[in-house]
Amino acid sequence: MRVDVVGNVNEVRTIDIAGRSAVVIDVLCTTSTIVTALAYDASAVIAVETVPQAKQMEVKDCIRGGERFDKKITGFEVGNSPYEYMTAGIADKTIILTTTDGTRALIKASKGKHVFAGSFLNVQAVAAALCELQRDVLLLCAGNQDEFALEDGLCAGCIIDELHRQSCSSLQLNDLGIVLHQAVSQCKESIPELVQGSVSGRRLEKLGRVHDISYCSQLNLLDCVPEMGEGNRMQPYRGIRGGKMFKLM
Amino acid sequence: MRVDVVGNVNEVRTIDIAGRSAVVIDVLCTTSTIVTALAYDASAVIAVETVPQAKQMEVKDCIRGGERFDKKITGFEVGNSPYEYMTAGIADKTIILTTTDGTRALIKASKGKHVFAGSFLNVQAVAAALCELQRDVLLLCAGNQDEFALEDGLCAGCIIDELHRQSCSSLQLNDLGIVLHQAVSQCKESIPELVQGSVSGRRLEKLGRVHDISYCSQLNLLDCVPEMGEGNRMQPYRGIRGGKMFKLM
Numbered sequence: 001m002r003v004d005v006v007g008n009v010n011e012v013r014t015i016d017i018a019g020r021s022a023v024v025i026d027v028l029c030t031t032s033t034i035v036t037a038l039a040y041d042a043s044a045v046i047a048v049e050t051v052p053q054a055k056q057m058e059v060k061d062c063i064r065g066g067e068r069f070d071k072k073i074t075g076f077e078v079g080n081s082p083y084e085y086m087t088a089g090i091a092d093k094t095i096i097l098t099t100t101d102g103t104r105a106l107i108k109a110s111k112g113k114h115v116f117a118g119s120f121l122n123v124q125a126v127a128a129a130l131c132e133l134q135r136d137v138l139l140l141c142a143g144n145q146d147e148f149a150l151e152d153g154l155c156a157g158c159i160i161d162e163l164h165r166q167s168c169s170s171l172q173l174n175d176l177g178i179v180l181h182q183a184v185s186q187c188k189e190s191i192p193e194l195v196q197g198s199v200s201g202r203r204l205e206k207l208g209r210v211h212d213i214s215y216c217s218q219l220n221l222l223d224c225v226p227e228m229g230e231g232n233r234m235q236p237y238r239g240i241r242g243g244k245m246f247k248l249m
Numbered sequence: 250m251r252v253d254v255v256g257n258v259n260e261v262r263t264i265d266i267a268g269r270s271a272v273v274i275d276v277l278c279t280t281s282t283i284v285t286a287l288a289y290d291a292s293a294v295i296a297v298e299t300v301p302q303a304k305q306m307e308v309k310d311c312i313r314g315g316e317r318f319d320k321k322i323t324g325f326e327v328g329n330s331p332y333e334y335m336t337a338g339i340a341d342k343t344i345i346l347t348t349t350d351g352t353r354a355l356i357k358a359s360k361g362k363h364v365f366a367g368s369f370l371n372v373q374a375v376a377a378a379l380c381e382l383q384r385d386v387l388l389l390c391a392g393n394q395d396e397f398a399l400e401d402g403l404c405a406g407c408i409i410d411e412l413h414r415q416s417c418s419s420l421q422l423n424d425l426g427i428v429l430h431q432a433v434s435q436c437k438e439s440i441p442e443l444v445q446g447s448v449s450g451r452r453l454e455k456l457g458r459v460h461d462i463s464y465c466s467q468l469n470l471l472d473c474v475p476e477m478g479e480g481n482r483m484q485p486y487r488g489i490r491g492g493k494m495f496k497l498m
Contacts, residue, residue, distance in 0.1 A: 176402075178399055180428065
């Protein structure tokens with residue numbers, strides 16, 4: 001199984017995605033937020049590229065959420081902190097979500113055979129889905145305004161580590177994948193501290209959002225794997241046989 | 250001291266370089282070749298971007314060298330294997346060098362206050378020069394046809410590791426720098442094997458150039474730090490006080 005890691009959205013080409021399982025990773029906070037919203041029983045999250053598109057979209061029982069450069073969008077009900085999605089009010093609602101880097105990466109990945117949202121929160125579950133599908137994998141780190149982001153890279157490294165652990169056939173990694181796997185082997189115990197020291201971590205800390213960093217740095221808290229379907233609509237992956245894939249946590 | 254690592258030539262912007270010490274890293278093989286040629290007493294290496302420019306350049310006592318996509322250039326005396334530069338015939342000659350990624354990266358870095366060529370062969374010496382200068386640092390990995398290359402990234406990680414070891418003031422690393430430093434802490438003992446398994450390593454192995462990979466993967470073999478001056482002319486860095494910086498090996 002080939003596993004290629006791409007360091008930011010701008011580096012991905014269509015050829016990298018076609019026929020593959022693609023995992024989009026935007027730890028702070030898009031993909032952590034999506035998996036949280038679905039774990040709290042949102043009926044779906046629709047990834048939307050622009051603010052006007054999100055405003056115009058008409059969906060029954062919807063909530064509009066997202067950010068531009070860390071600021072909540074005027075007129076939207078919620079921002080992009082996962083904590084805003086941990087309420088009973090989210091159940092059975094469709095979230096229309098647009099963010100600076102994360103939703104753009106999801107839409108760019110939409111040519112993949114399967115497109116998942118990955119985060120520290122669901123590493124084991126994502127790896128299990130990838131092993132089940134047995135397709136070549138693209139791990140697409142959303143990055144930070146077109147630059148490599150530490151938290152996304154380390155999450156990619158954790159997914160590779162977990163693929164090894166689940167003995168998921170032999171893995172051929174690209175150069176960035178090898179480096180990230182090595183890095184995670186060194187620092188798996190100190191991920192929360194490293195994420196806090198990253199560019200995004202320091203930016204969120206200045207905004208008083210240390211609780212978001214701490215939450216999003218937790219490994220394997222949730223067993224939900226958001227999968228993108230028609231109309232960029234994300235819902236929990238049900239596995240090849242349908243039904244819940246399996247209970248991990 | 251800020252230390253930023255850039256993963257490939259295309260990601261560098263002028264703003265990253267101005268006023269800094271820049272280290273260009275193209276382990277296989279441009280920067281390894283340059284430091285070897287100067288260690289074998291070539292009088293200078295001139296980095297040239299295009300083949301026609303290299304052909305037209307008129308310099309006394311010169312040797313033309315380089316490659317395009319790993320092939321020696323027609324009419325040039327030497328290719329880009331460091332072994333071709335380990336001869337008495339190289340002494341007092343000016344090398345006119347053009348390569349696919351490495352010389353392009355050097356020229357792109359020429360806006361730096363100081364521009365050095367880094368490789369595994371001269372990690373300690375490069376770090377000593379950077380500590381002496383006490384400027385912010387850009388480590389520019391040449392990469393592999395606009396993609397991140399494992400060997401260049403690990404070399405950047407080794408330079409960061411050595412800056413720490415030489416207690417070179419407190420370092421503020423960017424996200425890629427943090428990851429590469431973590432990776433090197435994990436795998437410093439197995440660098441030759443990792444480089445052999447990289448995209449460039451496997452490509453050179455297919456061309457029967459395992460000896461080049463082995464040579465270029467050696468840490469701290471040489472104490473020469475090539476520095477780029479007027480006309481992209483590279484000569485050994487002599488230190489702030491002039492004269493040989495110091496003897497390391």
